[in-house]
Amino acid sequence: MNGRALPILPVAVLLLLLALSFWLSQYVTNEGASTRELGRNDPDVVVERFVARKLSPAGDVQYVLIAETMTHFPVEDVSKLDKVVFTAMTPGQPQLVAKSPTARLISGGNEVMMEGGVVIDSSPFGNTPAMKLRTPRLTVLPEKNTASSKEGVVIESSQGVMYAASFELNSLTKTLRMEKMRATLTSGK
Numbered sequence: 001m002n003g004r005a006l007p008i009l010p011v012a013v014l015l016l017l018l019a020l021s022f023w024l025s026q027y028v029t030n031e032g033a034s035t036r037e038l039g040r041n042d043p044d045v046v047v048e049r050f051v052a053r054k055l056s057p058a059g060d061v062q063y064v065l066i067a068e069t070m071t072h073f074p075v076e077d078v079s080k081l082d083k084v085v086f087t088a089m090t091p092g093q094p095q096l097v098a099k100s101p102t103a104r105l106i107s108g109g110n111e112v113m114m115e116g117g118v119v120i121d122s123s124p125f126g127n128t129p130a131m132k133l134r135t136p137r138l139t140v141l142p143e144k145n146t147a148s149s150k151e152g153v154v155i156e157s158s159q160g161v162m163y164a165a166s167f168e169l170n171s172l173t174k175t176l177r178m179e180k181m182r183a184t185l186t187s188g189k
Contacts, residue, residue, distance in 0.1 A: 041075040063088045079105035090171055094122045114142040131157040145172040160185035
């Protein structure tokens with residue numbers, strides 16, 4: 001009898017390990033499903049002092065995106081940013097600096113939705129005076145070099161104040177398109 005029990009022992013241990021592996025696999029799968037409720041989208045990455053730079057093929061910095069905090073949510077593939085500063089730099093052009101309390105990175109960062117009262121400052125450049133643009137929400141498409149808003153905009157400069165229902169700025173073609181615009185010009189002194 002002892003001769004027959006010896007070959008059965010390794011088979012029994014193997015079957016026990018197989019059963020335990022199956023049970024563990026089922027336990028982990030069910031435990032993960034029960035702890036993640038339907039509709040929950042817990043963050044998978046949180047980055048403090050987030051900085052992203054886009055370089056041109058020549059190695060020049062095209063834009064810099066800085067946020068105090070970046071939190072990524074995997075289910076929607078959206079990143080939420082807090083205290084955001086987006087700086088666009090084009091050689092031979094004034095630097096544009098957009099600031100907002102919050103923003104979202106959509107489509108893997110190809111779209112930046114700045115929200116909560118966006119302010120864009122441009123430094124004076126050549127004969128162009130400094131300008132300040134305010135809008136509730138700004139959509140920046142860095143790959144297309146555009147920034148736009150359909151929620152109203154106020155542009156202030158030393159030359160006056162402009163109001164528009166919407167705008168689209170293309171930094172590559174240097175084109176600003178506005179709809180339903182009105183302006184109040186200041187007299188030159």
